[in-house]
Amino acid sequence: xxxxxxxxxxxxxxxxxxxxxxxxxxxxxxxxxxxxxxxxxxxxxxxxxxxxxxxxxxxxxxxxxxxxxxxxxxxxxxxxxxxxxxxxxxxxxxxxxxxxxxxxxxxxxxxxxxxxxxxxxxxxxxxxxxxxxxxxxxxxxxxxxxxxxxxxxxxxxxxxxxxxxxxxxxxxxxxxxxxxxxxxxxxxxxxxxxxxxxxxxxxxxxxxxxxxxxxxxxxxxxxxxxxxxxxxxxxxxxxxxxxxxxxxxxxxxxxxxxxxxxxxxxxxxxxxxxxxxxxxxxxxxxxxxxxxxxxxxxxxxxxxxxxxxxxxxxxxxxxxxxxxxxxxxxxxxxxxxxxxxxxxxxxxxxxxxxxxxxxxxxxxxxxxxxxxxxxxxxxxx
Ligand code: NCD
Numbered sequence: 082x083x084x085x086x087x088x089x090x091x092x093x094x095x096x097x098x099x100x101x102x103x104x105x106x107x108x109x110x111x112x113x114x115x116x117x118x119x120x121x122x123x124x125x126x127x128x129x130x131x132x133x134x135x136x137x138x139x140x141x142x143x144x145x146x147x148x149x150x151x152x153x154x155x156x157x158x159x160x161x162x163x164x165x166x167x168x169x170x171x172x173x174x175x176x177x178x179x180x181x182x183x184x185x186x187x188x189x190x191x192x193x194x195x196x197x198x199x200x201x202x203x204x205x206x207x208x209x210x211x212x213x214x215x216x217x218x219x220x221x222x223x224x225x226x227x228x229x230x231x232x233x234x235x236x237x238x239x240x241x242x243x244x245x246x247x248x249x250x251x252x253x254x255x256x257x258x259x260x261x262x263x264x265x266x267x268x269x270x271x272x273x274x275x276x277x278x279x280x281x282x283x284x285x286x287x288x289x290x291x292x293x294x295x296x297x298x299x300x301x302x303x304x305x306x307x308x309x310x311x312x313x314x315x316x317x318x319x320x321x322x323x324x325x326x327x328x329x330x331x332x333x334x335x336x337x338x339x340x341x342x343x344x345x346x347x348x349x350x351x352x353x354x355x356x357x358x359x360x361x362x363x364x365x366x367x368x369x370x371x372x373x374x375x376x377x378x379x380x381x382x383x384x385x386x387x388x389x390x391x392x393x394x395x396x397x398x399x400x401x402x403x404x405x406x407x408x409x410x411x412x413x414x415x416x417x418x419x420x421x422x423x424x425x426x427x428x429x430x431x432x433x434x435x436x437x438x439x440x441x442x443x444x445x446x447x448x449x450x451x452x453x454x455x456x457x458x459x460x461x462x
Pocket of ligand 1: 205245306307346
């Protein structure tokens with residue numbers, strides 16, 4: 082049975098550590114991995130623009146000795162004729178061994194994973210999750226500090242629509258002694274479910290502020306983000322909010338000497354180019370770390386390894402009970418929400434940015450959140 086990843090929390094903490102260890106091993110000895118995926122194919126299905134994520138997935142598969150089939154423009158695929166995400170996933174499963182999919186609607190990755198017969202990796206689903214960026218982020222932090230525990234991480238910018246923020250918060254919340262400082266304009270505060278269902282139950286202090294200057298001296302990691310223009314319903318609101326935070330050399334004087342600056346990229350104007358020369362800037366390293374973590378993830382989902390750095394002996398998925406068990410979900414991950422989802426003819430997801438709004442055949446399902454409310458299993462809103 083296959084295993085898919087909608088968010089990093091679909092893997093256990095031990096499995097995330099396994100990916101980190103494998104990535105470090107790939108960095109130390111790339112030749113060892115150069116032929117492991119010979120004869121395997123990855124499909125990159127990108128219904129939304131991308132540079133880093135798609136190219137690093139493709140580079141990752143090539144560096145493992147595998148091949149890639151790419152769909153880079155939804156306009157040239159059958160999506161333009163009205164084919165659903167579910168049907169596309171079923172069809173593409175016949176051609177390749179693993180899928181990486183990016184889509185503008187929240188929940189699209191879960192729909193693909195539920196319908197594909199092969200592993201699906203979420204390469205970004207609307208404003209919801211972006212786990213492989215988070216894997217890149219985790220490796221960057223780990224290479225810097227040798228641990229995640231005890232770090233104070235500041236997220237700055239568009240925390241409402243920034244899917245990289247949502248996935249990194251959920252991932253970091255599983256470590257000990259973490260503190261979050263959430264720096265955003267009022268209109269772009271982090272979705273409440275991340276505070277109520279993720280940070281608070283984990284006992285993580287969340288300080289919300291509008292001031293980057295005030296937050297900076299406290300941080301071990303500053304995670305800057307772009308205001309997500311494409312997710313705004315009202316272009317005037319974007320115009321009002323763009324450029325609200327600009328990190329420059331002057332502001333960097335407020336940061337600790339060892340505070341690293343991260344950004345998933347692309348940047349617009351939120352980090353001045355002069356900061357690139359600051360020894361604390363890590364955003365270009367992040368892009369390289371993303372390739373290593375995607376290599377490690379592809380190996381894992383294709384069935385290599387079972388502890389520590391992944392073993393390269395070829396094993397079929399059916400011999401690995403952990404990979405076979407469809408109930409192997411991690412508490413808090415999107416698949417665990419799916420496992421407890423309920424249906425009620427009266428329930429409809431009201432989020433226009435959810436896959437439920439654009440694909441009619443989807444059965445709306447909800448789970449009961451910690452506050453007792455109903456949340457859509459696809460978009461968590
Ligand atoms: C991010 C994304 O697509 O969410 N980019 C990326 O994959 N590195 C961040 C963004 O677009 O702002």
